[in-house]
Structures are given as C-alpha cells and as structure tokens.
Amino acid sequence: MSPLLEVRNLSVAYGAIEAVRDISFTVEAGQIVSLIGSNGAGKTTTLRTISGLLRPASGEILFQGKPIHAEPAHAILGMGISHSPEGRRLFPRMTVEENLQLGAYVRKDDGVQADMDRVYELFPVLGERRHNKAGLFSGGEQQMLAIGRAMMSKPRLLMLDEPSMGLSPIMTQKIFDTIKELQSLGTTILLVEQNALAALALSDHGYVIDLGRTTLDGPGHSLLADQRVRDAYLGEVH
C-alpha cells in the first residue's frame, strides 16, 4: 500500500531563488511526522506547495498514490489535506464560530455543526466564547482555534506550520498534547517546527531540513539522540 503522502525530489523556487531543493519524505497514515530545521530552511515553502498555494519547479507530490502537485488549492483541501498556516492566519474580526464555518467551507455535507461541537469539546475555551471575535483571544487560544478551523474540513492529513510560535512553554505543551490527542483520534499529522525538541519527542518520524534539502531522517526518538541534531538544533553547548 502506498503511503498517505509522498514527496519526491521536490524543488520550489521564488523567481530565481530556490527555496526548496530536492526534498523527499513520506508520511504514513496514522503517524505524526515532523520537519525540523532552522529559519529559511524551506519548511513553510514545502507545506505551502503541498497544499497547492505554490507550484513546484520540479518533483512530485503524491497523496494516496495520486499526484496532486498540479491540482488547485481547493481541490487538494477537498481530497483531505488541511493546512494551518504559519502565524495562524485567523480572521481576527470574525467570531470563533464564523472562523470554524470557513474552515468547513469546502464541505457540502450536513455534519458541520456536529464537528463544530467536537472542536468545542476539544477546546472548551472556544465553546464558551464562540461569539467573540477571534482577534481578542490570547496567542494560545488563537492557536487552538487555528487547529480547530483546520480540523473542520475533516482532513486525513493535517499540516501544522509552527503551532508553538510565540507561545509560552506551558501553552506549547498544551498544544502538543492536543496534537497527540488528534493523532489518537485518527488524524495523520505533518508538523513543521523550530521547537525541535518538543516536535521530535512527539513524532513517529522526523526529517531535518537544511538549506532546502533533507539532511537527516529517522524515528523521532533516535533523531533526538543523534549528536548532529543535538548540536545543530537543540542548542547544546559543549
């Protein structure tokens, strides 16, 4: 059986500048996979290309064995890949409920309300203040809403870009606990993080991306133990 997502020799360029060069990785159904690497490594570009917001210069993206890299963004979302973008990108002047409704924009079935209730169950703070403007919530709460909104399209694969950005350590822990919970509920997750320690601890498999290339990969715990990773990303001083 083919993996849920397979990225083969992907390159993406902004004009003459190549942001991603020859990245390959796979995500098996049910896994949490993380892409780690420093600023400018090409992680966000990779996610944006998978979700159809950017076009690859070369390479292939296969979802359930089918190539999707030429499909438009709404079609990719319809196939079951949901993307919670970097910086959360909520609609700050809309209410929690309206944000969630937009998350379900591509759906035509009538289970939207039930799924919304499920999000409120997962994040009670959102349910309590569902008619408040998203922009008035704290960073952590906004991140919860961003994840909830991405879940509203009922994705098979949820891609989270820097969910811990700008959050306190306690809130980061909470968000990572939620990610684990989503996995246990059956969602496959592709995580992009600068917080390598927390991401790898959570992941079934990790890929280290450096200057647009995959340089290392392996199960999360073994990458955590790898001296090269520890030197480069975990801030250990000898």
Place this chain on the structure above:
Amino acid sequence: MSTVAISEKRSALAPLGKPLAIAGGVLAVVAALLPWVTFSLNDGNWPDKSTLQFFDAPFLVTGFRWHMLLFGVFILVAALAPTPSRGRVLRALGWGTLAVSFINALYITIKGGGLGAITALDGEVAFGGVVGVVAGVLVILASYGIGIEPVADWKFKVSTPVAYLVLLVAFGGVLYAVAAMLTTGGVGASNPYAGAIFLSFLGFAGGVLAALSGVGLVRWISALSEEHRVFSVIVLAACALLLPFTDAGNEYWMTVAANIGIYAATAIGLNIVVGLAGLLDLGYVAFMGIGALVAANFSGAATAYFGFSLPFPVAAAIAAVVAGIFGAIVGSPTLRVRGDYLAIVTLAFGEIFTRSAQNDIGGFTNGSNAIPGIPALSLFGAEFNRSITIGPVKLPGGVLYYILIVLLVAATMAVFANLKFSRIGRAWIAIREDEDAARAMGIRTGKMKILAFLIGAMLAGLAGAVFAHKNGTVSYESFKFLESITLLAAVILGGMGSIPGAVLGASLLFVLPEKLRDFEEYRLMIFGLALILIMRFRPVGLIPDAHRRAEMAEKADENAEEAHVEARKA
C-alpha cells in the same frame, strides 16, 4: 492622560450639570420666542417671521423657531425626567440647539450686513440668535457635567402587535422625515433662503435623531425590526410607495427621489465589490454608463445605433449582461493585482470608458452630442413621465418612474442581502479579511473576485438602463470619474457592507448638492465639510454593518479584554 482631563472637567461641572441644563432649556425656549431680526432683509422677510412677530401673533411659532421651542422642551424634559443616559441625550440636544441657532444667526448676519443684524438696530433688540447659541453651549457643558454614559440598552420585550405598532410609527416617522427633508426650503431657487432653511432643518433632525439614539430608542427599534424582519420590509416598502402622497408628491421631488433611487441601486451594487469583497473600484460608474448606452441604443431613439427598439425588459436584461461581461473583464486583473494596484486598474478602465464614449468609438455613444430623445417608458399606454389619475387621486408626473425605481432598489437590496448571508457572501468577506487565509480555506479566490465584479456591474448596468429612459438623454458626461468617487463616498459614508447605509449615503450625496444650490460657489465647500464631519464623528459610516458596529463597540471593552488576556497568560 485624557481620562484625567475629563474627570477634572467633570468634577468642576458635575454639581452644575442639572442647573445648567435647565437654564439652557429655558433659554432655548426664550430664544424661540425672541425676535431674531428687526428688519426685512434684502431678499425679503427672513423665513418664518423671525422679527418681533411673537408680539404680533403670539402663537405663530413656525419653522426654525418651532424647532428651537421643541429643543427647549426636550432639554427640560431630559433634565428633569428620569432619562436613561441623560448626558448623551443632552449633548445631542445641545449640539442641535447650537447648530440651529448658529446657522440662522450666521445667515442673518451675512445677509443683513454685519453683527448689527442679530443684535440691535433702530433701538429695537433682536437677541434671539445670541440667546440660542448660549443655550446650546450651556446644554453641551451640562451634558459633560452629567457625564456621557454608554447608550442605554432597553431590555424589555413587547408582544407582537405592540411591536408592529411601534414599527409602523417608527417607519411612518422615517417617511415623514424623508418628505420633510426633501421639501424643506422649497423647490430650487424659488425661496432665497432655501439653503439656510435646509441646513437648519438638518441641524434639528440630526439633534433629535442623535438624542433618540442616545436614549436607546433607535437601538431598541432596530432590534425590533430585526426580530420582525418580514413585517419591517413590507412596511418599509409601503412607506417608500407612499412618498408620492406626502408633501414631496410633486413632479420635481419625484424626479429628485427617482434619481436618488437610481444612484442608491448603483451604490448597493458597488457595495458588493467594495463592502463585501473588499476590492476598491474607482471606475464603477462606467458600468452604469454601459448599461445606459445599451438601453439607449435599443430604445429606438433617432441617433441610436440600432434602428429598431426592443421592449424595455429585454433591453434592460441585455444592458445588465453587457455590463456584467465588462465587469468580469475589468475584474480579471484581480487575479494578479491587489489593493492599490487594482484601484489603479479600475481607475484606468473608467477613464478608457469616458474617453471612448466621448470620441464615439464604435459609433455607440454619439460622442459629445449624446443620444437624446430616448422615449419615456410606458405601460398600458401610460407614459411614465406623465401624471396619472386613479379615481379621485391625482398622482404627480414621474410617479411611475419613482415606483419603478423603488422596485429596482428593493430588488437590488434583495440580491445583496441574499448574497451577503450565502456561502458566496462568506467567501467574499473572508477574502476581504485575509485573501491568503481564504485560499487556505479552499475558497476559489480568483473566481469569487471576478464574480463580485460581475454581479456588481450587472446591478449597475440595470440601474443605467432605467437611468437612460428616465432622463431621456445619455451622454458620457454623466459617467465621469467624479461620479465614481461620489458613489464610493456614498458607500463609505453610509457604512461599508450595509444596505440601509448605501441607500442613506446615496440619498445624502445626491440630495445635499441639490439642496445647497443656494450657496452657489460655496456649495461644494460646504458639501466637503459635511463629509469630513461625518467621517470624523461616525468613522464606520452612518448605518454601519452589524459586524463593524460590534467591532467598534468592542473597542471600548478592548482594554479590559486585553487585561483579561494578559492575566490568563501570566
């Protein structure tokens, strides 16, 4: 810093609040009864007998003096009776009193040749204006002494029949106000003081409306009308159709009202593009022009391109479709350019349209000679520009156009309201808020943006078709850049994304210049000043969209909210 200043000001004024308000109210009444000018001005008597008439005819208090008297009584009631958010109400009434007094006194001064006109002449005293201004200032000071509380929220519910009655009265009041607003000061130049009378009336109407809104009545009634939406829409439509039976029921005002209606319908169309989808369009009136030209060319007019005439509904449908096609073409660059750059593209399109029409490119426009002699519409042999008689009722000329245009505006409103609350409307609003995030939600942003342009242009094209027959002549001069800007101003002034706002904005922008004709060369200056003042004091527009209104209300709580968020983070 500012809070300290306010509280200091308040502590000094606080004990004086009520006495000041009472004094101001009494002075306003006195001012209404005092003489305002002791001689006939060059252009004839100052309107409404503002000389020592009180002593000649003690109960004849009319016009602005009647308004002053009402203000005085309202102020006294607000000061003495238990009024919710009293400070806010008094502030509105005080500004109204000040405006009415100041406008009249200023005008008398200018027309009478100096301050002598409003003080004393020939040993007689005419202090009405001065007393009125003092009354206004006192009441404004009093309101700050009492303190400006938030608008009261009326919690009580009423049964459906009572709610219907309240709504009937409210909309009846709106109808009365509209008729009065149109007719006040008379038609055109027939009254030498028309401009001043109109401005003074505006001061009165504004003061009363602000006071009603301050006391919470306006909010309560709009909540009621929201609750009984269908009934409200019916009553509103009925009120619009009743306008020909009011004082405004003559050919002149029917024509003005019909023109306002055409621009209101166009403004609602523009509101889809600008208010909902957030795409700035600076050449929008061109679509109206395209609609008007299409209708003109199919009308059978002598200089029309086609030598035959089509029935109006068919011509109007073609006009809408052609305008819509151009809308989609102009909208297509939105796939590539955003924001300011798109505005420049639309600006250029507007210019291309005007220049092509001026030079008669394609032979569709007849250049600067325009297409005159477009026949009036007719239905069962009744020409739309003639007066009609149904039994004992004689309706003024142009009333059928007025009714057609009311239906047009109603249809446009229905289209707008349905779209706004649909999936498409949600997509537009999401694009307006954050286009990239909207794409990540699976919204086909390119398609949606072109759709906004297309629908907006179709509505404008339809309005243009009516415009062609209504005015009988279609010239490129009617569709210049300034018209686009005025329409845009109508949308912003009324409140982006709001339907009643667009109608009110269009009404103001097309009534004000008409009403201010009296001021000749100062007309546009006063007009501009009015726009600046409105945007200063109502930055979200006169009747903001519920969304935006909530936003502004939340601004007040935002500090508290932020503190709450900080506390959570800690």
